[in-house]
Amino acid sequence: MSNARPTEGAGEPLTLALQRVPRERVDMSPVTPSALAHASARDVPGIELRAGNRRVRVGEIFDVSGEDTAHVAIRNSCDRLDRLGAGMRFGRMAIHGDTGTHAGAAMAGGVLEIHGNAGAFAASGMAEGFMHLSGNAGDFLGAAIAGDAAGMRGGTVVVDGSAGDRVGDRMRRGMVLIGGDVADCCAARMIAGTIVVRGRAGRRTGVAMRRGTLLVTRVPALPATFADGGPPPRTFLRLLQRHLRNAGGPLAPFAQMTDDIRRFVGDRAYGGLGEILVAQ
Amino acid sequence: MTNNGVVIDDTFAEAFGMRATRLVITAASAAWARHAAVAMTGYATSVIGCGCEAGIERELEGEATPDGRPGVSVLVFAISREELAKQVERRVGQCVLTSPTSAAYSGLDGDERIDLGRKLRYFGDGFQTSKLLGARRYWRIPVMDGEFVCEETAGVARAIGGGNLLIVADGVAQALAACEAAIAAMRDVGGVIMPFPGGVVRAGSKIGSKYAALPASTNDAFCPTLAGITKTALDPAARAVLEIVIDGLTEDAVRSAMREGIAAICAIGAPGGVRRITAGNYGGKLGKFHFPLREIAE
Numbered sequence: 001m002s003n004a005r006p007t008e009g010a011g012e013p014l015t016l017a018l019q020r021v022p023r024e025r026v027d028m029s030p031v032t033p034s035a036l037a038h039a040s041a042r043d044v045p046g047i048e049l050r051a052g053n054r055r056v057r058v059g060e061i062f063d064v065s066g067e068d069t070a071h072v073a074i075r076n077s078c079d080r081l082d083r084l085g086a087g088m089r090f091g092r093m094a095i096h097g098d099t100g101t102h103a104g105a106a107m108a109g110g111v112l113e114i115h116g117n118a119g120a121f122a123a124s125g126m127a128e129g130f131m132h133l134s135g136n137a138g139d140f141l142g143a144a145i146a147g148d149a150a151g152m153r154g155g156t157v158v159v160d161g162s163a164g165d166r167v168g169d170r171m172r173r174g175m176v177l178i179g180g181d182v183a184d185c186c187a188a189r190m191i192a193g194t195i196v197v198r199g200r201a202g203r204r205t206g207v208a209m210r211r212g213t214l215l216v217t218r219v220p221a222l223p224a225t226f227a228d229g230g231p232p233p234r235t236f237l238r239l240l241q242r243h244l245r246n247a248g249g250p251l252a253p254f255a256q257m258t259d260d261i262r263r264f265v266g267d268r269a270y271g272g273l274g275e276i277l278v279a280q
Numbered sequence: 281m282t283n284n285g286v287v288i289d290d291t292f293a294e295a296f297g298m299r300a301t302r303l304v305i306t307a308a309s310a311a312w313a314r315h316a317a318v319a320m321t322g323y324a325t326s327v328i329g330c331g332c333e334a335g336i337e338r339e340l341e342g343e344a345t346p347d348g349r350p351g352v353s354v355l356v357f358a359i360s361r362e363e364l365a366k367q368v369e370r371r372v373g374q375c376v377l378t379s380p381t382s383a384a385y386s387g388l389d390g391d392e393r394i395d396l397g398r399k400l401r402y403f404g405d406g407f408q409t410s411k412l413l414g415a416r417r418y419w420r421i422p423v424m425d426g427e428f429v430c431e432e433t434a435g436v437a438r439a440i441g442g443g444n445l446l447i448v449a450d451g452v453a454q455a456l457a458a459c460e461a462a463i464a465a466m467r468d469v470g471g472v473i474m475p476f477p478g479g480v481v482r483a484g485s486k487i488g489s490k491y492a493a494l495p496a497s498t499n500d501a502f503c504p505t506l507a508g509i510t511k512t513a514l515d516p517a518a519r520a521v522l523e524i525v526i527d528g529l530t531e532d533a534v535r536s537a538m539r540e541g542i543a544a545i546c547a548i549g550a551p552g553g554v555r556r557i558t559a560g561n562y563g564g565k566l567g568k569f570h571f572p573l574r575e576i577a578e
Contacts, residue, residue, distance in 0.1 A: 231426055239418060
């Protein structure tokens with residue numbers, strides 16, 4: 001799963017420990033392995049971050065230690081830290097604590113581990129890479145960033161907990177795996193890709209869905225514009241199962257699937273051929 | 281060099297570079313996977329007239345296939361990547377897509393690829409969908425028993441065609457028995473196929489003909505009925521010759537298959553009516569790959 005680039009100057013991970021909860025929201029996107037590719041660890045405390053309508057230096061709000069910039073750890077993270085891991089192309093980031101919005105947004109590679117909860121728009125516009133969230137995700141997980149035609153375009157996101165509204169909104173490619181439940185409008189306007197929800201989905205699931213696959217354990221009621229999709233696609237499900245099992249790690253639990261699956265196709269109000277597979 | 285009374289000629293089999301792919305065909309049962317594989321590798325004995333040489337490499341248990349169902353791996357060899365692509369598209373389209381419960385996957389990795397499901401998907405008439413799992417893209421084409429799942433592309437390898445053994449015996453029955461034993465042993469070697477019927481060819485050919493239109497004609501030097509009237513390669517006691525042609529993904533695979541074949545033939549040996557093992561070559565001028573019999577048999 002890892003596309004972490006081999007570390008050149010191996011050593012202790014570059015570690016940023018938050019000193020106190022900042023008053024403003026802080027844009028953390030300048031501190032990723034790829035953004036620091038040409039910087040040395042000594043430069044890190046001097047890096048400017050946008051914090052509300054002002055700028056702060058990393059060293060003013062974080063205690064910085066370690067030297068391996070290909071592996072960045074954030075300690076004491078909180079929901080004021082936005083855009084953690086956003087735009088990262090390679091390397092590994094471990095976030096200990098919650099994140100603000102847009103964690104892993106537009107990621108194009110590497111591994112982002114969040115040991116906590118993520119705010120809205122996590123993995124939005126993600127193109128490649130792997131994100132593992134041990135807690136819950138907010139709304140718009142893997143969705144389109146405002147103004148973008150498509151949401152997630154590749155990569156894999158695993159959420160051990162639950163997620164909010166509009167998971168995979170306008171999602172184009174890639175895979176989102178959710179261990180818990182999702183709120184309303186999951187897979188809304190979905191263009192393609194795969195979403196697996198081990199728990200329940202909320203209302204208006206799949207609304208305006210064009211293509212793609214949503215595998216979910218239970219939905220209260222699908223929009224009336226979803227048609228019966230006939231027998232479940234067993235060969236494809238076996239491929240998916242094997243893919244998840246072989247990937248292992250946090251993906252492995254998602255390989256457990258029941259054979260008792262109903263298939264629905266829609267959203268026919270939009271000419272959609274999206275598929276919702278409901279495990280009974 | 282003699283083994284169990286069988287003379288192994290000091291010669292080499294001359295083989296050519298080809299392009300090959302391996303496809304894995306799965307189905308609801310091993311029997312249905314075999315039906316699809318047999319159909320798609322039919323009429324594929326020689327590139328001279330069939331466009332490709334193809335055969336079943338081995339049967340696969342569920343654990344060894346991408347979708348966990350029983351399957352068959354098939355090797356297809358052609359003279360160029362373009363011809364290989366054409367043959368694979370036609371054969372998979374007509375023989376695998378049509379076969380109940382089947383699915384088709386690439387059995388080779390690598391950057392050089394040919395289309396597998398990329399064009400076949402249009403059979404879905406707009407209802408086809410694609411799925412990307414890891415680095416592999418699959419097409420799901422609605423058909424009357426559900427869906428035909430087909431990987432988008434298949435890997436292509438630089439391969440070897442035309443490895444061969446010529447078995448000279450006291451009679452047809454003895455030559456056939458030796459070939460059957462050899463083929464049974466060679467089928468256990470991975471990465472090779474013996475594309476002729478039952479793995480054996482009785483119409484060995486030489487290059488050229490007295491008829492200008494024909495690129496190849498009967499190998500008169502090895503025809504027992506012509507021994508008295510042509511420049512023969514047979515001694516008077518030889519009454520039948522059969523040939524085994526081997527196509528392999530690597531030189532090592534061809535070599536291993538030849539070694540297994542020679543061993544099985546020699547195990548029958550002179551007591552079973554086998555006199556000699558030789559090989560077909562063109563003096564080393566045409567084929568890039570040479571497989572010396574004695575070195576392989578040692």
